[in-house]
Amino acid sequence: MYDPAHFLPSFVWRAARDGFIQYANPWACRYLGIELDELIGRHWREFIHHQDEECVLNALRQMRDTLLSNVDVRLLRVDHEFRWHTLHLQATRDQEGRIADTVGVAIDIHECRHAWELYEASERRLQAAFAGARMGAWEWDMTTRVVRMTAQLAEMYSFPPGTESAMLSEIWDRVAPEHREPFQRKLAEALHERGPFEFDFVLDGVATSRRWVRMRGNPEYDARGVLTRVYGVSFDISDHRADEERLSLSERRYRALVESTGALIWSADANGEIHPSSGDWQNFTGAPRDRLSRWGWLDFIHPDDREQTRKAWLAALRQGGPCTLTFRMYRRDGVFRMVQAQAAPLYDERGNLQEWFGTTTDVTPRYEAQAAIEARSLRLTVAMQAAKIHIVSLELATWSLMFEIVGKQRPEPAETVTYEAALARIHPDDAPTLDRYVRRLAAGDAPGEQFEFRVKDSDGERWMQGSALLQRSNDGKPLRIIGSLIDITERKHMELVLRESGRRKDEFLAMLAHELRNPLAPLRTAIALLQKDETLSTRTDDLIELMRRQVEHMTRIVDDLLEVSRITQGRIALKTEPILVGTAVYHAVEAIAGMVESRKQHIQVDVPDATTWVCADVTRLSQILVNVLNNATKYTPEQGQISVSVEADQDWVSIVIADTGTGISADLLPKVFELFSQGERTLDRSNGGLGIGLSLVKKLVEMHKGTITVQSPGPGLGTTVTVRLPRLHHHERHSAMALTDGSGLETQAALRVLVVDDNRDAADSLAMLCESEGHVTRVAYSSEEALAATQFDADVALLDIGLPDIDGYELARRLRRKGASAPLLVAITGYGQAEDRLRAQSAGFDYHFVKPVNVESLLKLLSSLTTERPAGRIAEQ
Template sequence: MPLRDPAHFLPSFVWHATPDGRIEYVNPWTCSYLGKTAEALHGMHWKAFVHPDDMARVIDSWRPILEGASLRDVDVRLRRTDGLYRWHTLHLQAIRDEGGHIVQAIGVGIDIHQCKHAWEMYEASERRLQAAFEGARLGAWEWNTETGAVRITSQLAHIYDFPAGTEGATPDELWRRIPPDYQPRFQAELAKSLNDRNPFQIDYPIVATNGSRRWLRMRGETEFTDNSELRRVHGVTFDISAQRESDERLSMSERRYRALVEATTALVWSADANGDILLSESQWQRFTGRPPESHAGSGWLEAVHPDDREEARRQWTRSVERQTLHDFTFRMRRHDGVYRMVRAYAAPLHDENNRLQEWFGTTTDVTGQYEAKAAIEERNLRLSVAMDAANMTIVSLALPTWSLSWEGCLGSTNLCESRTLSYEAALNYVHAEDRAGLDTFLTHLSSGQETDFQFEFRLLLDGGERWMHGSALLYRTPQGIPLRIIGSLIDITDRKRMELMLRETDRRKDEFLAMLAHELRNPLAPLRTAIALMQKTALADLKAQDLVGLMRRQVEHMTRIVDDLLEVSRITQGHITLKQEPIFVGSAVYGAVEAVADMVESRQQRLEVSVPTGMTWVYGDPTRLSQILVNILNNASKYTPEGGRIAAGVRADEDQVTITIEDTGTGISADLLPNVFELFSQGERTLDRSNGGLGIGLSLVKKLVEMHDGKISVQSPGPGMGTTVTVRLPRLHQHERHPAHPPLTTPAIASSTGHAGLRILIVDDNRDAADSLALLCESEGHMTQVAYTSYEAISLAQNFLPDVALLDIGLPDIDGYELATRLRHKGAKVPVLIAITGYGQAEDRLRAQVAGFDYHFVKPVNLEDLLNLLSTLCPPD
């Protein structure tokens, strides 16, 4: 067979045989497996390498093929060259001629020996596990909380008296087996165990079908989703009825024994009316190791510690004299020589005439109690030291009386001296702004409604205002009645002060960004004006014109950087408000493409636009949507080499509109891709810094997209492989109604050539900005006067009588708002007031309008718009 036959390269057992089973072809892998050459195998019957016990299965699988079937599979063992048989899945196929007669048989064997072995081991393991469960009377279960189904093993079905063969049940079927009087307790224990998210164990009874009650023990574990939702609970259940009955008998026996010990104690003794100890019983001898007679009379004192002996004698003598119940404590030597702390209790016994007959007493070893008491005192001491070190106070609110008590000192002299206060009095120490919230929290917690046990508030103490972080838990009676709230308070004043400092630092950072944007605008204004003047001058030198164009592009580039920086500052401070209206997506895309057309053309790039013919609308701010698309297209052009391709496409479905911008540019590396939307994140910059920027463009775009309830994503296969930016916005259908807003852009003002010049007063403390703007206005035929201070402007205006005043706002002596009110009296129309300022936020525009300004331009000014405006203000010739 030619080498190009695929079977030649298969690592599987492949052979072709005649209809009677004689081998005609085997692939190389078969030869290697059987350890024979193809020539040696030619003419051999396939039975030679099939396990004899598997012949019948092969023949049974071949029989349907003889009857017309095309393919059959069968698992058989094939003998390897070393004589070992390995399991294979054998695929049998018949090749027929045009008359339907079989002319060739094909066999393909896939080695499944390891899988077969693993499956056999798994079945054996399952059998052993099932046997272990049955031997231990252990039933397994799995509760899928999403579907509500409970899978159970046969042993568990037997435990619950379900019919044989039951493999599943509903929670309700299992729940009904629990006696009604025990259901609330079981439900509470199960809910607590599931909330704890730890392995749990619950003992509960069930009622069998014959009416008898059996006790079961359930052990389980919980599984939660990534969203902390309970997904599955699984575990085992087994019958503990015998153990429970044994425990009950043992408990009853222990209770009887404890009752007997409490009545008789460990050492029982008696004394006559005079207080002489009578012969004791055997437990005295076992305890002291001394013969019983040695304790008679006052001999028992010999076993008492020498330091306690006289006090013990005095206590016993006083009891005898007063004939009253009495108990006293002392140390007594045990048989091993160790002194144990014991407590003796004596009761007088009187006859019917109330005459003292004898004393009945018990002596109990209370060493453990004394050691426990000492350990508790030591632990309390350590806890007190730890609380002092952590500046922690433990507080308890008794709900029956609503009284507050605490351990430690809260910093106030009054609160150190008085350790108990009424709830109302305690609230008076809480800051007024936090009082209502803390009261609501404690009220909800006391009724069991609150689940968040963490809170913060301020205390008004002698040392001033202190911040407290609290944790609280609700304690209930065994009947479930809220009893007490226990809480811990930690002084976090220093941490809070640090947080306030960080917030102040962040606020100052935002102010710095806003101020930086404003300050960066000032030097741009005269530069832009100078460029405009140079462009208006007829220069013969083309290189000078090239320089002018270069300067203009750099100014525009710097202006975009400043605008992006200011936009980020506004969004961070929450000062941007969208003015939304229905927007035709196609127009927005074509508008953005037109805005970057010069840049794309200068770089000799190919820009393709694909917009559906249908009317696709979104609801958004036209200015901001244009800002989003222009920013993305600018990036695409900036990072795509000359001659590259940029594609902008739009598609829409029922719910959303997707705008995709692809380029064949430098791409984004895998380590930078997750961070492209972070502020100041940039890709690798070239040495000439031609791709420079602040790294805020995509961060700004992402914030604006999210303000439109949209999403943005960036994909790139890697460096040099291009980038795809996808913006998804909610689609607006024609039947939906939204309030429309007028467009933010000012309509273009048509320029006029037939007009007389204006008298223009220009006021700016930046001399370059003022002088260059005056030159530009004079080039248009206007008459100008320049002032660098407000007082100078007021003086000039008295004689100059300007038609228009171009005023900077941030003047050193009197600000531009006040200057505007002094230059034009209330109700007057002249001069027309135009603000030329670096402050361009919404509140700045509103303040300028209140001060009387007619127009508002943000530095660096769009000079074409300004000149067009001045032309409309000119009187006709």
Template sequence: MDPTELGADVQFRTLIEGVKDYAIFMLDTEGRVTTWNAGAQQINGYSAEEVIGTHFSRFYPPEALARNWPAVELAEARRQGRFEDDGWRVRKDGTRFWANVIITAIRDARGELRGFSKITRDLTERKRQEESLRQSEERFRMLVEGVKDYAIFMLDPEGRVTTWNAGAQQIKGYSAEEVIGTHFSRFYPPEALARNWPETVLASARRHGRFEDEGWRVRKDGSKFWASVVVTAIRGSDGELRGFSKITRDLTERKRLEQIESNARQMEEFVAMLAHELRNPLASISNATAALRPEGEVSPEVAWAAGVMERQVGQLVRLVDDLLDVSRITRGKIALECMRVDLADIVTRAVEASRAWIDAREQVLEVRLPAEPIFVEGDLARLTQVVTNLLHNAAKFTPLRGSIWLTLEADGARATLRVRDNGVGISPTLLPQVFDLFTQGDRSLDRAEGGLGIGLTIVRRLIELHGGTARAHSDGPGRGSEFIVELPRPAHPVAPPTRRAPAERPVDRLCVLVVDDNEDSAESMAMLLRRLGHEAHAAFDGASAIEMATRLRPDLVLLDIGMPGMTGHEVARALRSTPGLTETSLFAMTGYGQESDRRLTQEAGFDEHLVKPVSVEVLKRHVADIAARARARGAKEV
């Protein structure tokens, strides 16, 4: 035998015999133990004298023996060349441990079976702790000749490769002839070599006994892969360093998935921040527009300009909301608040929300509702959003003075909503993708209102969350479109709720403090409140807000969250602990509108969470509620 091969063989045996984390031993063709290493004695509890010559089935629990599992394992290894299994095994003292087992068929040059190699590792602790299982599985599994999932090889004390297994060739691309005798630094990228990382790895393993690392490595073809690496110092009985064992696993796919998840998380955070930054100027414009809304007789030009501003601000708000919604929906972050709702009521709400947009195009909307209520289990706000999006889509792709038809009907099991128009229609090629994210139709100059292509995606995702379906139909370009939404109905009919006509309530003059570091936003909201007949003051930072609230004792504080120095949450907690302000209503008025933001404002002591820009109707409703509660308290005191 060549002396080089003999030396490599001795080194390899030294590696096997010195490993204590793995039981590595040989079986003959019948499954009797023929070799036994220190790791086998430590894991299984038997000495070599006790176990050599006995059948390896002694390590299996009764239920595995009852199904003849040891024989199955050998048969599979004999047929396929390799068998891997996780399962319970039994130690000498009768205790059980969870083992990862790899059995490899050993054949001579003629292909004749000479026996089996068996590698066992105790993974009991991993079984108990699944999270540490994943991390440990990535770092600790020793593979020897015939195992292809790991690169396992030996280095001499200087870092030159002395052995090379099939897994090393598969992962790194080099054959044994190409790599043995060369320095292992050839597997590292230039940036790692520039900082002498291979030398650092060996020095740390030499000093501490082992070294673990994750990082980029280079294959023979120059491509990079993300590797998990364990380097262990191998010493003889005299303590002299004989070399190193090096185990490498390709974790590129995991790294790729982690990067995708990180990118998605960053994008969600970016969209949320973008929405916040857009909502601040939108709030100022919306407030100023509402404050300048013409009263009485004005020129047609002024009325037209005010209408344009209101409609365009509304359109911008819709775009911002759609961006946030599609981000949350695609990541599964939408939580429905389901209750029994009347679809006719939802249609009425959606029509009211869309009326200004449709009227501006002088379009005719015909709504057909059944005489009886149609109840479904659903989220009132989200279903209203669905119908509004469909009406908005119909209006956008229908020409001036065109027609839109909305029909609601039901049978015993399902409710069906149809929105039809006589607009531009949908081409046969686009129709199958019309609900896909960012899908657009014709973007020619005469269709400049293409939007972002996310409104219909939101429709389909929300309807699917409700257990329903959404589909589209069109006979082609220029022949209009129809969108059909179907929702399941409850198994048992529900009596319609008793409705009381809202009582007319007088408008009380309230004292309101508006707090926002964006001065335009604060001043425009204060101006709007004064136009509505209330006393309004503006503060631009947390300290001023606390001082003014203590002095003014307002009925309502509209408080921004994202302020420098002292955040809105900190101001809210301070106000809640200030004597004399226990009856003050505290509303968050912010550009942050995700569920996590709402939870934080609730925990800080806010009564309501309003997302900028706040509409005049919403503001009037909340102010009226506060005034009504104040009157009720006054009546009790009298």
């Protein structure tokens, strides 16, 4: 009798009611490694794992209305290994309605079970890693507009506990109102560029306070370029601490085992022409059997798999041995299903191939489960890459450390090292603290949520910030420590820079307070002496000279501060003109000659070519050279040497100023041009300044398209400063303009001067100064008094700008009628920016003085005035 099961490449047996085997096909005999004669009469329990016996008995007990049942069991193979099979049981009844015997067909699912166990292990490890990272993960389904989220993200967005999904609009509505428009704009730009994105925004929590959130994500598009989903992670950066999180992507997992094999049975002749042997083929494909016969079955294979499957079948025919083919096959509902065909050859007694027998099983669930695992692993990997997280695992049984590879479809250990070797890579100052943290965590304590340490590598040191959790076994014993690490080197460097900047700021404020107190002390003493009895009148000139020097010193301090601010903000415009370098050098030396003489120093000037020219701003070039020379004389001891030399080549002019002073240490030398940078300041170095001189000089030199360098062999070995400026050649148009002021205009015997200032001391002292030169003055302490003094008929009006009732601009317009030339208007103000001078000019002022007023310049102006003066011009004083 023809028995198809005899040739079926699957495990088939039949057992009696008492469980003793009555029949087994050759495939089962080969699997068990027992001949059929020896197998008949043995109980089926001998070949099933003892833990699975009860499962089989339960399946048999449940056979009531239907005589079919399935159960997963482990069958003993010939090599004494138990392998998982799905056992399909079908029973028959005797005349009394009782179960007579049972037929079992076993399908090997061991590899599928093993793959599922690997997946679950990988899933647990990744979930534990994301929980250790304390991040919130999400996935936006752009088709349904549904957001799937982790519990951490739901808590971060103030959703009720247990929320796993929400509408996309609900997520966006939780963004703070003032951040909502930038959030949507940045998101639209990121999705348009189709790449990973990252940006920060503020959440307006319902149950919690507002918090900053950093979101990193990646969009996904289908084959037509349509956005299908966006996935990523979010974490709270309000206090740079990630909340405990676990990444959960709530998607349906494919079942690893198939409820029914749905096997299609077929046979083929020696030439490989297929003959379907049952009606299941027609039920599966929806086509009649004659269309599937011979080679017609190839038409139902997916076009991409058709040629490869045909070649594989022909190769099996040539080899003449069992084979397994996997391909996609058309199903009657229009869907291509992944199937697996297994074929075994049948030979006659003489060894001639007669025919083939085989089965074709739908294995789509298995492949879909594998694809889901790979896609899930890929999404988790991309999320970790977006968050820049490194995953480490410390196995406490062996104290070995494993680093996860990010970027593969399935995370694998990239490197395994001992705990001691890993600890040796940590900075010596941080290793003990980190070791205590790890050992306390391994002991079950909670040492803290985060830790920081430095790692030594080929590039130097890198700062890492991490968090970790302890994973226990089912019986509660510590199993492993899983942690996440983030590189925070850049943030640490920024912290060091800010700390250094704060230190220099504090030092600068201390120096500023010291420098401002220095001139205030003698000023207060001089005023106290002047208030004493008249016997001090013989020393009045000395006291006045003392006060003048200190006021000038304070003025220089304030001017330096304002100058740095103006240059930094780009509010200084150079008035360049051809200048003889030798003239500029000699004028600068002349300006500091008094200081050199008082300190008994020796200065040498060497200008070999007196006709060397540069194009520069007269005032700023003098400021550069005087500032450098001031530093040289301040830091050079008595009897010290200072030299100034000029060298020129075809393109550049170099002005070299060298001294034999205190020099500059190697650690300070790279910072001499930084704002507020100074060497060590001691109590006896009261002339150290504010540390802004060289910074100001460098900016001025660069505005002239030049360079400045400072060299010093070390402390006590002197300093050399070299200023290089572009050379102006003889063939270029130039004029030898002197650095000194031009001659004044013809003087007028006496002027009528109106002084307006709400500060009585300032107004009275300024009037007394004008009267000392023979001028007639009238003082007004308010704008109303000034307007009432029309009969005074002033030639000159010295006006304060910041008057309380009517400001100086409006007063100027009222004092001088439109078209008139008198009185000549002079602004006396504390506002000295460029826009302040422009505003004064538009108000009608002729001259502009900045407080404290340069007395010599003001007196020189008054002495140079004539009845005819230029109109519509504002002069900087």
